[in-house]
Amino acid sequence: MDASTPNALMTPTMRIEFLYWRECPSHETALARLYDVLRDEGVTPSVELVHVGTEQEAARWQFPGSPTIRIDGNDIAEPPEGPGQFGLTCRAYRTDDGRISPLPSTEALRRAVRAARERAHT
Amino acid sequence: MESIALDSRLISFSLKGTDSKLHRPEDYGKAPVLGVIFTCNHCPYAQAWEARLIDIQRTNAERGVQFLLISSNDASKVPADSFEQMQARAAAKEYPFPYLIDETQEVAKAYGATRTPEVFLFDRDRVLRYHGAPDDNYEDPRAVQHAYLRQAIDALLADDAPPVAATRPVGCTIKWK
Numbered sequence: 001m002d003a004s005t006p007n008a009l010m011t012p013t014m015r016i017e018f019l020y021w022r023e024c025p026s027h028e029t030a031l032a033r034l035y036d037v038l039r040d041e042g043v044t045p046s047v048e049l050v051h052v053g054t055e056q057e058a059a060r061w062q063f064p065g066s067p068t069i070r071i072d073g074n075d076i077a078e079p080p081e082g083p084g085q086f087g088l089t090c091r092a093y094r095t096d097d098g099r100i101s102p103l104p105s106t107e108a109l110r111r112a113v114r115a116a117r118e119r120a121h122t
Numbered sequence: 123m124e125s126i127a128l129d130s131r132l133i134s135f136s137l138k139g140t141d142s143k144l145h146r147p148e149d150y151g152k153a154p155v156l157g158v159i160f161t162c163n164h165c166p167y168a169q170a171w172e173a174r175l176i177d178i179q180r181t182n183a184e185r186g187v188q189f190l191l192i193s194s195n196d197a198s199k200v201p202a203d204s205f206e207q208m209q210a211r212a213a214a215k216e217y218p219f220p221y222l223i224d225e226t227q228e229v230a231k232a233y234g235a236t237r238t239p240e241v242f243l244f245d246r247d248r249v250l251r252y253h254g255a256p257d258d259n260y261e262d263p264r265a266v267q268h269a270y271l272r273q274a275i276d277a278l279l280a281d282d283a284p285p286v287a288a289t290r291p292v293g294c295t296i297k298w299k
Contacts, residue, residue, distance in 0.1 A: 023295045090165060092164075092169060099170065101261050102167050102170060
């Protein structure tokens with residue numbers, strides 16, 4: 001079996017948190033994209049959806065903006081503004097070609113899932 | 123909050139720009155098409171569409187099209203949207219249009235703007251002819267299928283009706299005081 005193919009590995013248990021603020025329009029697309037990547041990578045989708053609705057909740061969840069995706073507690077990307085900025089806002093992601101986007105790319109999600117799988121097996 | 127309806131007349135204003143001068147729509151009275159666009163620095167939707175707005179302004183400048191960009195966000199909530207940061211961004215991106223600060227948020231409220239970016243496009247008689255998003259794909263300019271703003275401009279310059287007169291504005295909420 002080729003160890004690089006997803007099905008060759010035991011389906012890892014990943015704790016996936018999807019944090020979002022309803023006022024930012026991209027969260028539905030981002031969630032659908034996440035589920036597509038999880039399916040393609042052979043990961044059983046078990047995603048905790050967390051709606052962050054107040055500034056207090058944003059501080060408690062250390063929410064840098066919507067959407068924020070954490071795998072086993074690790075954010076899939078570094079916020080462009082740097083760490084420590086929390087609040088009810090839409091989050092900026094940087095694409096591979098340097099543009100700003102309101103949601104993570106499929107490739108960025110895939111890299112994050114694969115990195116989490118590697119961490120789980122080391 | 124309801125935005126002003128299509129066929130409404132432009133609501134005038136006088137706002138300070140990043141050049142520290144006051145700007146009014148009347149200062150651009152000769153422009154056959156005038157765009158009043160609510161935006162801001164920090165919003166990823168505004169940032170994603172920014173290059174396209176710059177390009178549309180540049181490629182249509184010779185045809186007399188004029189955009190006025192307005193930021194109405196409460197900078198105490200979003201420091202990245204302060205006037206000084208607006209000046210920095212306008213300089214860094216070499217904005218080809220005035221970038222105005224709506225400190226009291228009265229202009230945004232008068233227009234019924236709620237999102238950034240949100241386009242209000244007026245014809246030569248200053249009647250609202252297009253309202254909404256710049257196009258149908260905030261994420262990828264190469265995947266745009268309906269360039270609403272470009273098409274509306276082309277139509278108005280030909281004295282035609284925009285093929286699409288209104289779309290739902292997509293972006294961050296305006297940060298109210």
